[in-house]
Amino acid sequence: MIERANKLGVETVVIPSISQQAWKTTIEVSESFKLPYALGLHPVFIDQHQPQHLCELDELLTTYKPSAVGEIGLDFFNRQLDREKQMAYFDKQLIIAKRHALPAIIHCRKAHDECLSALRETPIPGGIIHAFNGSIQQAEKYIELGFLLGFGGMLTYERSVKLRALAKQIPLRYITLETDAPDMVVENHRGERNSPEYVPQIASALAEIKNITLAEVATATTTNVRKCLSLCKGLYENRPPNPI
Ligand SMILES: [Zn+2]
Numbered sequence: 112m113i114e115r116a117n118k119l120g121v122e123t124v125v126i127p128s129i130s131q132q133a134w135k136t137t138i139e140v141s142e143s144f145k146l147p148y149a150l151g152l153h154p155v156f157i158d159q160h161q162p163q164h165l166c167e168l169d170e171l172l173t174t175y176k177p178s179a180v181g182e183i184g185l186d187f188f189n190r191q192l193d194r195e196k197q198m199a200y201f202d203k204q205l206i207i208a209k210r211h212a213l214p215a216i217i218h219c220r221k222a223h224d225e226c227l228s229a230l231r232e233t234p235i236p237g238g239i240i241h242a243f244n245g246s247i248q249q250a251e252k253y254i255e256l257g258f259l260l261g262f263g264g265m266l267t268y269e270r271s272v273k274l275r276a277l278a279k280q281i282p283l284r285y286i287t288l289e290t291d292a293p294d295m296v297v298e299n300h301r302g303e304r305n306s307p308e309y310v311p312q313i314a315s316a317l318a319e320i321k322n323i324t325l326a327e328v329a330t331a332t333t334t335n336v337r338k339c340l341s342l343c344k345g346l347y348e349n350r351p352p353n354p355i
Contacts, residue, residue, distance in 0.1 A: 112307065113144055113146070113307070113311060114332050115306075115308050116290075116308045116310070117173055118234070119308055119310075119326055120227045120310050120311055120312045120329065121308070121311065121322045123147065123333070123336065123337075123342060124146050125147045125149065125179075125336070125340065125342075126140065126141050126146055126147070126148040126149065127149040127181045127182045127216050128148070128149060128181075128182070129143070129151075129152075129153035129182060130153065130160065130164075131152065131159070131161070131164040131168075132159065133333065134150050134167075135172060136212050137150065138171075142275070145261055147177070147178035147179075147342055148177050148178065148275075149216050149339060150168060150171055150172065150175075150177045150180065151168070151179075151180045151181040151183040151204060151216070152164055152165070152183060152195075152200050152204060153184070153218060154183070154184050154185050154186040154192065154200070155189065155192065155203065155218070156191055157196050157197050158192075158206075159194075160196075160344070161198055163314045165200070165203050165204070165207065166205055169207050169211075170206070170231050172207065173211075174243050177213070177290055178341065178342060179206070179208075179213055179214045179215055179238055179239075179340055180204055180207060180208040180211070180213050180214075180215045180216070180238075181199070181215050181216025181218075181239075182216050182217065183205070183208075183215055183217060183218070183221075184199055184201060184205040184217040184219045185197050185198065185201055185218075185222035185225055185229075186218060186219070186220045186221075187221040187222040187225070188222060189220075189355055191234070193345070194259070196248075198225065198229070199227075199268045201229055202229055202233065202313050205229060205230070205233040206233055206246075207300075208235045208236075208238075209233055209235050210229070212236060212237065214236050214237045214239070214339060214340060214341075215239075216238055216241055216355070217238060217239065217241060217258075218241055218242075218325065219240060220244075220352055223245040223246075223249045224277060225267070226240075227249065227253070227256070230253075230256050230258075232277075236257065237256065237257030237258050237334075237339055238258055238261070238267060238340075239258065239260075239339060239340075240253050240258050240259070240260050240261060241261040241263075241289055241291065242261055242262075242291055242295065243261055243262065244246075244274055244277070247281070248278065250280075250285075254281075254285050256325075258285075259286065259287040259339050260281055260286055260287070261287050261288070261289040262278055262286060262287075262289065262313065263289045263295050263313060264290065264295045264296050264305060264309065264312075264313060265295055266313055266316045266317060266320070267298040267299070267312055267313060267316045269298075275276060275320050277308055278317060279320050279321060280299035283323070283328070283332075284322065284331060284335060285335070286331070286332060286335065287290075287335050287336045287339070288310050288332045288336075289305050289310075289313075290305050290310060291305065292305035292306055292307060293306075295303050297309045297312045308355050312326065314328045314329055314332065315328075325352050
């Protein structure tokens with residue numbers, strides 16, 4: 112899958128994690144493919160997290176060199192998930208990210224105001240608000256705190272009117288592309304597993320929305336994410352050149 116994505120011009124794939132149980136595999140897979148990765152405790156899997164996982168995360172960030180803490184965040188869309196516990200794990204992981212001077216990949220659904228106040232309480236070196244779908248005012252607040260806004264497959268759907276308007280309004284220098292694979296697949300692969308191979312389709316959708324070239328989108332979003340996650344260019348120099 113990574114080789115196929117590379118051939119289509121997707122030279123960097125960042126692999127985030129969801130729980131302590133997934134960290135070992137995340138590190139092994141990422142290191143074997145020389146891909147950047149993130150370690151964190153995802154709010155949707157809140158029932159699986161234990162206080163000792165926070166200590167373990169702190170230790171792993173010292174031993175290994177992930178590019179970010181993530182996915183971490185708040186999911187108030189799913190009402191079954193304990194909000195208090197989510198907020199406690201989010202706050203503690205922000206403190207850990209701050210201590211290690213790492214950015215964060217943030218999952219936030221129906222909780223942008225709470226997420227913004229947690230980030231103001233514990234400022235970290237920016238990161239990505241993935242699959243952003245808040246208001247333009249909330250986008251501006253995240254930008255002020257040093258964050259990029261992530262856009263994925265939903266941008267390719269004609270019916271994503273609000274999301275497309277948002278992507279049009281947010282300046283290109285604050286946008287990054289993402290898949291959220293295996294979820295949130297592009298429109299012409301609906302019902303299938305998502306893949307980094309479809310990132311060029313998301314880039315095309317963004318180019319069309321912003322009325323700019325695909326090359327401009329590719330260059331800007333690559334530069335943005337490299338800067339945001341301090342991705343070293345040399346890590347990918349053995350890869351095929353970007354055909355876009
Ligand atoms: Zn997420």
